[in-house]
Amino acid sequence: xxxSSIVAAKPNxxxxxxxxxxxxxxxxxxGGVAALDRxxxxxxxxxxxxVVGPSxxxxxxxxxxxxxxxxPTEGRVMSDGVDVTLSPLGARDLAMVFQDYALFPxxxxxxxxxxxxxxxRRHDRxxxxxxxxxxxxxxxxxxxxxxxxxxxxxPAQLSGGQRQRVALxxxxxxxxxxxxxxxxxxxxxxxxxxxxxxxxxxxxxxLRSTLVLVTHDQHEALTMATDxxxxxxxRVLQAGPxxxxxxxxxxxxxxxxxxxxxxxxxxxxxxxVGWRPTDGRLYPRGGEGDLVLTGVVERCEYTGSGQEVVCRxxxxxxxxxxxQGEEWVRPGDDVSVGVRQxxxxxxxxxxxxxxx
Amino acid sequence: xTQKAGWRPYLAPLILALAVWVYGPAVxxxxxxVMKWNxxxxxxxxxxxxxxxxxxxxxxxARAAGQTILSALALLPFATIIPLVLAVxxxxxPGRASVVYRALLFxxxxxxPVAVATAWKFLLNPLQGLMNRILEVFGIPPVNWxxxxxxxxxxxxxxxxxxxxxxxxxxxxxTLSGIDRALVSAAELEGATRWEISxxxxxxxxxxxxxxxxxxxxxxxGQWTFTSVSVLTQGGxxxxxxxxxxxxxALGFQFFDTGAASAAxxxxxxxxxxLATAWSVVRRSRRASH
Amino acid sequence: xxxxxxxxxxxxxxxxxxxxxxxxxxxxxxMLWSLLTSFKGPQDVFSPSPLPWPATLDNYxxxxxxxxxxxxxxxxFIMSAGVAAGQLVIAVxxxxxxxxxxxxxxxxxxxxxxxxxxVPPQAIIIPQFLLTTRLGWQNSELxxxxxxxxxxxxxxxxxxxxxxxxxxxxIEAAALQGARPIETxxxxxxxxxxxxxxxxxxxxxxxxxxxxxxPLLIAPRSHDATVQIGLAQFQGEGGTDYGALMxxxxxxxxxxxxxxxxASRRIIDSFIKAGLRP
Numbered sequence: 001x002x003x004s005s006i007v008a009a010k011p012n013x014x015x016x017x018x019x020x021x022x023x024x025x026x027x028x029x030x031g032g033v034a035a036l037d038r039x040x041x042x043x044x045x046x047x048x049x050x051v052v053g054p055s056x057x058x059x060x061x062x063x064x065x066x067x068x069x070x071x072p073t074e075g076r077v078m079s080d081g082v083d084v085t086l087s088p089l090g091a092r093d094l095a096m097v098f099q100d101y102a103l104f105p106x107x108x109x110x111x112x113x114x115x116x117x118x119x120x121r122r123h124d125r126x127x128x129x130x131x132x133x134x135x136x137x138x139x140x141x142x143x144x145x146x147x148x149x150x151x152x153x154x155p156a157q158l159s160g161g162q163r164q165r166v167a168l169x170x171x172x173x174x175x176x177x178x179x180x181x182x183x184x185x186x187x188x189x190x191x192x193x194x195x196x197x198x199x200x201x202x203x204x205x206x207l208r209s210t211l212v213l214v215t216h217d218q219h220e221a222l223t224m225a226t227d228x229x230x231x232x233x234x235r236v237l238q239a240g241p242x243x244x245x246x247x248x249x250x251x252x253x254x255x256x257x258x259x260x261x262x263x264x265x266x267x268x269x270x271x272x273v274g275w276r277p278t279d280g281r282l283y284p285r286g287g288e289g290d291l292v293l294t295g296v297v298e299r300c301e302y303t304g305s306g307q308e309v310v311c312r313x314x315x316x317x318x319x320x321x322x323x324q325g326e327e328w329v330r331p332g333d334d335v336s337v338g339v340r341q342x343x344x345x346x347x348x349x350x351x352x353x354x355x356x
Numbered sequence: 357x358t359q360k361a362g363w364r365p366y367l368a369p370l371i372l373a374l375a376v377w378v379y380g381p382a383v384x385x386x387x388x389x390v391m392k393w394n395x396x397x398x399x400x401x402x403x404x405x406x407x408x409x410x411x412x413x414x415x416x417x418a419r420a421a422g423q424t425i426l427s428a429l430a431l432l433p434f435a436t437i438i439p440l441v442l443a444v445x446x447x448x449x450p451g452r453a454s455v456v457y458r459a460l461l462f463x464x465x466x467x468x469p470v471a472v473a474t475a476w477k478f479l480l481n482p483l484q485g486l487m488n489r490i491l492e493v494f495g496i497p498p499v500n501w502x503x504x505x506x507x508x509x510x511x512x513x514x515x516x517x518x519x520x521x522x523x524x525x526x527x528x529x530x531t532l533s534g535i536d537r538a539l540v541s542a543a544e545l546e547g548a549t550r551w552e553i554s555x556x557x558x559x560x561x562x563x564x565x566x567x568x569x570x571x572x573x574x575x576x577x578g579q580w581t582f583t584s585v586s587v588l589t590q591g592g593x594x595x596x597x598x599x600x601x602x603x604x605x606a607l608g609f610q611f612f613d614t615g616a617a618s619a620a621x622x623x624x625x626x627x628x629x630x631l632a633t634a635w636s637v638v639r640r641s642r643r644a645s646h
Numbered sequence: 647x648x649x650x651x652x653x654x655x656x657x658x659x660x661x662x663x664x665x666x667x668x669x670x671x672x673x674x675x676x677m678l679w680s681l682l683t684s685f686k687g688p689q690d691v692f693s694p695s696p697l698p699w700p701a702t703l704d705n706y707x708x709x710x711x712x713x714x715x716x717x718x719x720x721x722x723f724i725m726s727a728g729v730a731a732g733q734l735v736i737a738v739x740x741x742x743x744x745x746x747x748x749x750x751x752x753x754x755x756x757x758x759x760x761x762x763x764x765v766p767p768q769a770i771i772i773p774q775f776l777l778t779t780r781l782g783w784q785n786s787e788l789x790x791x792x793x794x795x796x797x798x799x800x801x802x803x804x805x806x807x808x809x810x811x812x813x814x815x816x817i818e819a820a821a822l823q824g825a826r827p828i829e830t831x832x833x834x835x836x837x838x839x840x841x842x843x844x845x846x847x848x849x850x851x852x853x854x855x856x857x858x859x860x861p862l863l864i865a866p867r868s869h870d871a872t873v874q875i876g877l878a879q880f881q882g883e884g885g886t887d888y889g890a891l892m893x894x895x896x897x898x899x900x901x902x903x904x905x906x907x908x909a910s911r912r913i914i915d916s917f918i919k920a921g922l923r924p
Contacts, residue, residue: 090824102815106837116823366743369736377796378762381773459907460670466906468856470874471899475676484692530917583858601768608772621769
């Protein structure tokens, strides 16, 4: 693909159409270990797809394969129906924000942001972007990300949040059809993460690119994603809208990984049964519901809007969330918990969801 | 980065330089060593091992080899313990004084060997040189330092020793700056004496460096002596300052006996191959023991 | 090793100064004495007094008028700068290839460099000499520079670790922005390793400046010679005018010593980072 044609097709400042990505039969082997194991996934155009999973689950490898930084051992990556598995770096219309931002330390903020455009200009003097165009685009994204006063600084003179915004600006200035973000919040203080999330959501809205964001934080995943992909051990366990993943987890792993506090699981003859801590109701003794367990309150954690109660029974511990207004239990109390049939999740002996 | 092709033009200059100016000549030296050839006439065909035989027939080469090994052994303390002690002393008291001392101690690394040799020739002048003037004060008769077979090799080893000390001091300094100062502070808080810190923190850190430097100085010292020999004694008096390196040069470029010079070169290369193998065995066994 | 601990700290400190000052004096003595002698008049040249009094610049005047210092220094500078530049180009390109483009080649190529480094130059000098004369490069800067590029191995070993220390993400980020490998090298890697390049360049420059054997074989004629050859010849011919000889020696050595002392911190840093704390 000729990079200059992309610019030409993109009228100034207007939004682009995000590409649709399709991964089929993707495998990536490192020595004897499969970091990706037969991954099939469709990433919808203009979605904000969040890939979540514990560390080592293969999500970063997935992102690197999408970027072209890593070649899959097997399988294909399609972008809008075109096979890009082997296409060279820089020829894919995508950009990436690295975990530690990977800003060029010896360039100013403006230099970092304009780097890709300046290269385009050097590669094609005639059809590449003009100097004026580059200046205009840099100030446009600088304005978008509130970086105007920092353009002449170097990365070392910036705070963590400012660096992240520079990395975002550098990634979006060429209006890529796909924007990849690798743990973009992990290097930020907790206080800055909410702001950064808002920023990324705004960019997604205004840029209309396809965003693929990788994180290990399920809360971040649930709050940001239009589409959620849960991975473990190199496999995609479930993909879909976050509400679906939360309400109907496809297996025990997803059930436990998504949602906080984590879902309670109890073994049954046919596999296991689970319920969300918010779906259980505590009773001092006795109790109502389709599933009733009894136990002793081990500890209570006040959360402001309620309290999380950790109880112990013969099989271990389970958690129940009490809302404000309920009669609060205390450590040492004998309690029982009742759960409605509709709130129960059943899994078979393999851990897969049984629908019903 | 996964760009597979395209590395060749980046690596080609290095490969070319090594092949044309190091590995090629090494192979060609072996070829020349079995040929009868002096630089002025065309090569007159294979002579087998005659060149090697002639090297061993004349006592000069064996003596040069013996003196090369002797010099290397004499330089061992200057390659290891002396620079180590100096480096540890500098390291113990960082500050402005250390910076000045370090700068002065490094001087022999960079001063041209020819300039050093010139200076020594002046200092050791048998008639009026400073050395003999000093001896005179103590009532010792003047010594013909570079002309007397008893002292000439000693002088050349001493000149090289200064360079070896300085060079290895640089490398020890680099090694020591890899020690975490926090570790030292912690040891001091525990009440460790300066000696204990040297023994238990510095010691293990520099052990491997010391083995390597001992070997490295064997490799380099002979080459460094070359310039002094060439400028000061040309191998004399009576061949006591001759070394294999100077012998190769003399055979090749003074006697124009290319074959014999190449045979000597091959023997030196073989000796180094043995050393290198010994080194890699040591390294492997150390790695295995860790 | 340190009975000093048992002494009072002040005594220990004095002893520390004594040992280091003594060692420093011994190590720097020949050059120091050359420097002092170069300012002495002909009647004082052999005087054991260290102070050049009455001091004179006659020796320098004599050297500058009778010895082609400018030409020798010029020749040597071109040779040293050429070798340093050539080796840096070779080493930077190779380092980039071994870290970024073809990391699989790294162990083999670095081994080849280490072995090349251990080969004594005298052992292979005859074929080098034959090749250089066959190319018609005798008495030329080409003949002085190109064969000395064979010793690029040290520069490679020193620089490859510095290239490896450039964060991989920066190199990947550049590639994703559409940079070709040579552009990544130029815009991202080179600025990051600039201090190391300077240090290695100075090191190679100094080593080449001091080289004796190769220029002796290739360019022995006085107007093509380097300062080392000139100095050695000057010493052979005018062997009795020690004042002038010392002035010549100082003129050709001191600038290098000064450059080294200024740069020594950086050179040591580059050794440290290259893991050449063997």
